[in-house]
Amino acid sequence: MSNAMTVAYTIDRRMYLNITNRCQNDCEFCIRRTGGIGYDLWLEREPTVEEILAAARDAQRYQEVVFCGYGEPLLCLETVTEVAREIHRLGVPIRVNTNGQVLLYYDIAAVDELLNNVSAMSISLNAQDAETYVRICRPRDGVKAYEAILQFVRYCCSKGVKVILTAVEWPGVDLEACARIAGELRAAFRIRRFQGSTNTRVKNWPYPS
Numbered sequence: 001m002s003n004a005m006t007v008a009y010t011i012d013r014r015m016y017l018n019i020t021n022r023c024q025n026d027c028e029f030c031i032r033r034t035g036g037i038g039y040d041l042w043l044e045r046e047p048t049v050e051e052i053l054a055a056a057r058d059a060q061r062y063q064e065v066v067f068c069g070y071g072e073p074l075l076c077l078e079t080v081t082e083v084a085r086e087i088h089r090l091g092v093p094i095r096v097n098t099n100g101q102v103l104l105y106y107d108i109a110a111v112d113e114l115l116n117n118v119s120a121m122s123i124s125l126n127a128q129d130a131e132t133y134v135r136i137c138r139p140r141d142g143v144k145a146y147e148a149i150l151q152f153v154r155y156c157c158s159k160g161v162k163v164i165l166t167a168v169e170w171p172g173v174d175l176e177a178c179a180r181i182a183g184e185l186r187a188a189f190r191i192r193r194f195q196g197s198t199n200t201r202v203k204n205w206p207y208p209s
């Protein structure tokens, strides 16, 4: 594996795993297009299960392992599930940061395999209704994406997985309404500050999804 590939990185007491740069969305505020978070998380290719586990060999030293991106980790559901299963065996809590559209792409049995091995799902709600979501997040699947997110939230809650819904402070996003939706779905809610610069365009955007 190239040294240029950052598969695992740490912030404070958390280890973050960078699985893919692909995503079905093209959010206006995405860090893939607005300058990033101080790590070079562009992958020249997606890492294998073995490569991710090698990068995460110190996972037990951290209070939580988080699957995140640049990109949507659950586009690689099989990979995430296999890695999560191994880290779960070590007793380390696992969270997945996701756009929540996984039920559009995988069946329930495959999703259950993942949910059996994680403690929490951080799901980007990002809008108070489907129309706003489509305008700001520009999902490949249109309004179906927003419906799939709500369905996934309900499913995770029914399985006893802790759900944190998030929304970015962004023009047109009604954060109070988003918080209300989270409450109705019995999920926690967290506001995320925009990271990056609206003046920055990454050199290789658009990244292929």
Ligand code: SF4
Binding pocket: 023, 024, 025, 026, 027, 029, 030, 031, 032, 069, 070, 071, 072, 099, 124, 137
């Ligand atoms: S869902 Fe996340 S990774 Fe995908 S475009 Fe939006 S902010 Fe970027």
